[in-house]
Amino acid sequence: MQGHRLLLVGDNPFHGVSHLSQDKARTRSGDLDNPEYCTSLLKIAIENGADGFMFSVNGFTLKIVDIITKQGLHPALYAIAPAASDYVRLASQLGTPGMAIYLAKQILKSGNLKAIYYGFKGVLLQNPKALMKAYLYHEIFKIQTVLKSKHGPNCFLLHEIVTEMALSLKMGWLFQSFIKFMSGMGIQPGFITRNPVLLIQNLLELEIDLTQTVIVAPFNKAGFQMNPTREECEEILEKIPQTEVIAMSILAGGYLKPDEAIRYINEIPQIKGVVIGVSSVKHAADFKFFKEALSEK
């Protein structure tokens, strides 16, 4: 038997994302625009063995978290920020400076004093670390408001676009500050990446304690989005046996069948969990199969 592997529900289908094709995303049920419906899918998945919910922080997913919490369910919450597609759309519509101004206004409107304080500090002292803190306080405050709690989420993940940019522009300070900040908040820090080899090498060079950090990256039999190669992505995991590595895109967007997808995951002991999107009642009910199959060897 493998140890208990975390089984998380992903929110990509709720945002119209399909890693197979956008055609496929467009043919999905129109009900996915409705947070009540998405919550019902999440609930079915939880009833069938899902441990938690991984979601990009925006109004839609927070509504889902709100509804599920009010129903008395408390799945482990893995929050992702920034909700990149929202910000990319804003940048397209308002330009990059316009997007930054929009975000600043949102922080001011939120009334979150810590976020506002660090925001002003960041602007006045031109301090990127303070600005990052302002942004993180803002996002965490939104989640905690919905949860009506000063705690949570369980894990806070930096979206891949930020992870990859920080990696590429050698912004080691960002990784270190982010981990320190989240640990101080009692929240497990994590990174989403499609370049896990480069990221893990970099974090190890920075001497970051990866035993307390979550890494979410694509792992699938098709090698889809496993850069630079499937083999190198698998090999690098041997260097971080204690890290909570969560595999995403295990079905490669529906390209692989569930049983072959799980067989592949079960061959990699370093993978501590998987995240799978749901777009229908059937997919949600499939979590029973995933739960059982993940435990088998």
Place this chain on the structure above:
Amino acid sequence: MDKELKVAIIGIGKMGLLHAGIINNIPGTRLVAIYDQSPLMKRFLSKAVSGVLVTDNYKKFAADRYDAVYVTTPIPTHYGVIKNLYEKGITKNIFVEKTLTGSFEDSKCLCQLAEQSSGVNMVGYMCRFAVTYQKTAEFLKDNTIGKIISFKAYAYASDFSQNIANPLAVKGGATRDLGAHIIDLAFWLFGEFELISVSQDSNNQLGIDNGSKFSVRNSSGITADFDISWVKEGYRLPEFGLIISGEKGSISVNSDRINLDFNCGESKLLYRHDLSDNVPFLLGAPEYYRENKHFISAIIANKKAFPDFNTAAKIDYLIEQVKNARS
């Protein structure tokens, strides 16, 4: 060339950041300078990124010489920025995000300057570096669906579907900002076209270019209908597609998949997953890495990069013709 290439970026918006991220991951290449007019961007980036000159002072930026410069400013500024780079000798190798300029006249001038510089020039039409379109090019070269008769081309996005009256003027309209990609793909796969007709589009009633519909024909007699819109519902990501009709069958392709349908009844469906889509560093989409690698490799090998300014100027010409015909 065996030394490390020193690369600079002018304009650090969405596309500037993307290229900055990729450049540092191409072996033998190093991002050394960023120029952006915004003092705000300069202040924060200079503290966030080390080892790179970040400045809003153009004189300071222009005091150095670079192996290559990426121009990722708004389209209306391309002409002035690139002209200055050539005239001041700041670099001879230039990559500019599409479109080359906002007018065919300006694009022609830049083609002349590029010719005189004897450097490598390239315009950021990334679609042709996506595996699905590259495979389609192979199918067409191999005559897989026989002689090509016609095709339909579309470019759809939902960017302004909720805000039809107020698209960002600086983006230059849907035909230029969005449609240019599909026009480039058509030019690349089938050669140059002449405009036959332009339809009036209800989306443009407010005098804003929210899209266009037009027909073209090339010298081989291939005809094509283009449909471009950034107010289309259901396209959270921009989508570019071609439906190509040949004597033996058809190919329907977009950036996710290729459908081959033969007249004999056989068919084939290929996804990105089937086409070796991994890259050494993934940021945005794999085609961005390949596009950047192509440009850098061309500089190192002292060869032409594609699409170059000349190709891009032809795209600008067609866009201008569509615009003029509509007005």
